[in-house]
Amino acid sequence: MTRSLCYFDNAATSWPKPARVVMEVTLALAGQLGNPGRSGHQMAVTAGRLVLEARETLAALLGVADPAQIVFTKNATESLNLAIFGLVRPGDHVITSSVEHNAVMRPLRYLETQGVALTVLRCSPEGLLDPAEVRRTMRPDTRLVVTAHASNVLGTLLPVAEIARICREAEVPYLVDGAQTAGAVPIDVEQMGVDLLAFTGHKGLLGPTGTGGLYVREGLELQPLVLGGTGSLSDQEIQPEFLPDRYESGTLNVAGLAGLKAGVSYLLEAGVDKVREHETALVRAFDSLAVCVPGCTIYGPRDPSLRVGMASFNLEGIPPSEVGRLLDTEFGIMSRIGLHCAPSAHRTMGTFPDGAVRFSWGMFNTEDEISYAAEALGRLASLARAGAYRS
């Protein structure tokens, strides 16, 4: 079997980036760009137009009618913090799921120490959540419901549209963590009825690290996480109330946003529905080959349409860290092993504290790579069965 390079860690960050992303970042740094919104001269205006185009492109991708309702942050974590700390106060009640990433869980666990009541809805070991549980646990003091759009460990898609309907009826804001779905699954926030959607720029959206954002439904007010200069209301020492300025203090990552705009425009041309189709085919291909590997346990729902482009698994007789190391050094396959910043999700699927191996695919992965990886797993499984990895 020929050694190749397989990047199967797109849920951590996507690779490779389209050539136009690299070019746009370079042009933004090399070109005549000032600070957007801070001056009236042509170089500042050029930078401002670039940021505006990035916002408009994202609005088109996510079904947002007014681009000003998208605010830029440095990643999904910051967006989630802005939404959670911007809404929840001591005495409030929050509902979340048991498959959340620590970007959601840690802020909520911290708020719990500050007098916030937290309900963590238990998902099935496959990561499935019954949306009726949200209705059942809703209280008069529930201030926020927050769930992942898809688990970053199991890949399981949560029933966000159903949860959004329940939240709308109860008039409780619903925050969706779209870190694993923006760019990978078609999203229309207004159709889905979510109030807040956090996304990162460097995964499915194919942009550079250090970019991300938060969609905020019109009329929903958050306490800003960072206050400071915005280029507006310069004669006042109070934070502006209008968007996007209210949540965007300090100079933006203009070069990063130039790259993000390019990544999103690439996706708009390729079609997110096509990306989704491709990644579902990869999941199906992997599952069908991996079930034939002796001692290989795949987690998550068996139906590929219920998962985003990833698979978490373990090989009997080899710890996940060893599988990850051998896949990298012996086969050139980049995976992610361990707990994936989501201890609660691993508890849910029964792999805490040892963790699992995760393969996560993107639009540039191929079924040939999947076959190669399945073959590699087969080899590791035979060695394990021969007792090579007993500790």
Add this chain to the structure above:
Amino acid sequence: MAEVLDGLLTFYSWHHALRAEKVLREGGFRVELIPAPRELSSNCGTALRLEHGRLDEALELLAARRVQVEAGHRFLPAAEAREPGPVGAGKPRRRWLVGA
């Protein structure tokens, strides 16, 4: 006769100023971004010049596209702005009519 860009829009945020420029240009308006005259707005540093005669039409289009405008103004040519006042009394002054 060439259009005279004697109208001006001010904005709360540079985002809206730049979006207005784009929306109006796509809508067939002649527009020009300028640093906002200080006496008109302390909000965003950028303002947009356009033909005052098409101001209402422009505001309608911007509202439909959810672009927030702070205010519309009219530029008064020098000859009409000659007026005595506390500053520069008797000198011809070009000025913007606030909220025109």
